[in-house]
Amino acid sequence: MRKTILLGATLLASATLIAAAHADSLADAKAYIAKVTAPVTKWDGPTTGPKAAGKKLIVIVSTDQRNGGARGVSEGVVEAAKVLGWDTRVIDGQGSVSARAEGISQAISLKADGLVLDAIDAAEQASAIEPALKAGLKIVGWHSGPKPGPMEKYGIFTNITTDPLEVAKAAATYAVADSDGKAGVIVFTDSAYAIAIAKSDAMAAVIKACSTCTLLSVEDTPLADAANRMPQLTTSLLTRYGAKWTYALSINDLTFDFMAPALQSAGIAGDGAPHAISAGDGSEPAFQRIKAGEYQVGTVAEPLRLHGWQEVDELNRAFNGVAPSGYVAPPHLFIKANADKDGGPNNIYDPQNGYTDSYKKIWGK
Numbered sequence: 001m002r003k004t005i006l007l008g009a010t011l012l013a014s015a016t017l018i019a020a021a022h023a024d025s026l027a028d029a030k031a032y033i034a035k036v037t038a039p040v041t042k043w044d045g046p047t048t049g050p051k052a053a054g055k056k057l058i059v060i061v062s063t064d065q066r067n068g069g070a071r072g073v074s075e076g077v078v079e080a081a082k083v084l085g086w087d088t089r090v091i092d093g094q095g096s097v098s099a100r101a102e103g104i105s106q107a108i109s110l111k112a113d114g115l116v117l118d119a120i121d122a123a124e125q126a127s128a129i130e131p132a133l134k135a136g137l138k139i140v141g142w143h144s145g146p147k148p149g150p151m152e153k154y155g156i157f158t159n160i161t162t163d164p165l166e167v168a169k170a171a172a173t174y175a176v177a178d179s180d181g182k183a184g185v186i187v188f189t190d191s192a193y194a195i196a197i198a199k200s201d202a203m204a205a206v207i208k209a210c211s212t213c214t215l216l217s218v219e220d221t222p223l224a225d226a227a228n229r230m231p232q233l234t235t236s237l238l239t240r241y242g243a244k245w246t247y248a249l250s251i252n253d254l255t256f257d258f259m260a261p262a263l264q265s266a267g268i269a270g271d272g273a274p275h276a277i278s279a280g281d282g283s284e285p286a287f288q289r290i291k292a293g294e295y296q297v298g299t300v301a302e303p304l305r306l307h308g309w310q311e312v313d314e315l316n317r318a319f320n321g322v323a324p325s326g327y328v329a330p331p332h333l334f335i336k337a338n339a340d341k342d343g344g345p346n347n348i349y350d351p352q353n354g355y356t357d358s359y360k361k362i363w364g365k
Helices: 002-036 068-084 097-109 126-134 164-178 194-209 223-244 254-265 284-292 304-319 355-363
Strands: 057-062 087-092 114-118 138-142 149-151 156-160 184-189 214-220 247-250 275-278 298-301 332-334
Touching (some): 002 164, 057 068, 068 284, 087 097, 114 304, 126 138, 164 298, 164 332, 184 194, 184 223, 194 214, 194 247, 214 223, 223 254, 304 355
Parallel strands (some): 057 087, 057 114, 114 138, 138 156, 184 214, 184 247
């Protein structure tokens, strides 16, 4: 009898410890979410650098202008370049590998001074980048690799992105916190992009680390074909997992543009499960869905316009023969509670921290 009592006491103590650890972990998750949803009001980027170089032609080759993230960055580049008196041209890769390669070739033909790889994976386009380097173009990337900073292997002066691992952490941690540690998750990725794999792996790791959450699957489906693939894939996953599927995590908001109609057709309410959270980029449709409470609850938005201005600043540093700034913008999660702040009223993350004035001051404009 005494042995039975001791065993029962041991089991009770273990259960108490597990419950306490879970509570601590959940408290940490919620504290982290409070941090990444707080307003961004202070500029933490560069304050020194070279004055503006003379007139330049910058060609922006975009992966796909239907992608809100790529489009937002290209618009920022055009705006910032105009301040410096530089000319710009945007070439739309239209979601095609060959069209992206042709766009880079066009930049050489146009005798561009600088090239922006707008959400174009450097490894995918390595053979097209090489002749651009030989032609003397200075090249910067946005989401061209799995991490921020110079990409010496491909000759890219610097790659600009929010730290994908931090972005992934914010998205997945919100699923943990919002579900009180009970999330049943499917992660959507696109293996054509190294940065996408980095994000999806990190999101999966966060969910696996939550002992009371469940990672149901990781789905690899191309963003360029989301319009065709996502409706049927969503229906199939609903059939396979049913009520177990409570959260959808994706490496891009574009996934949810085409998931939402399928959920609606299945009779799922806009605020019903699965709750969608994106680890980038903060598109206009994503903001609209979050604010309306319709088929998306969060996005770890990137400061797209700011990143466009940073692309121009980094090119200016390259033209002047100085090192990259090394600036990496911190992750910022938008949910319904803060969707009207930090530029949210315009359905884009545009931090009110004076970054345009700071860059103009650096450039002497």
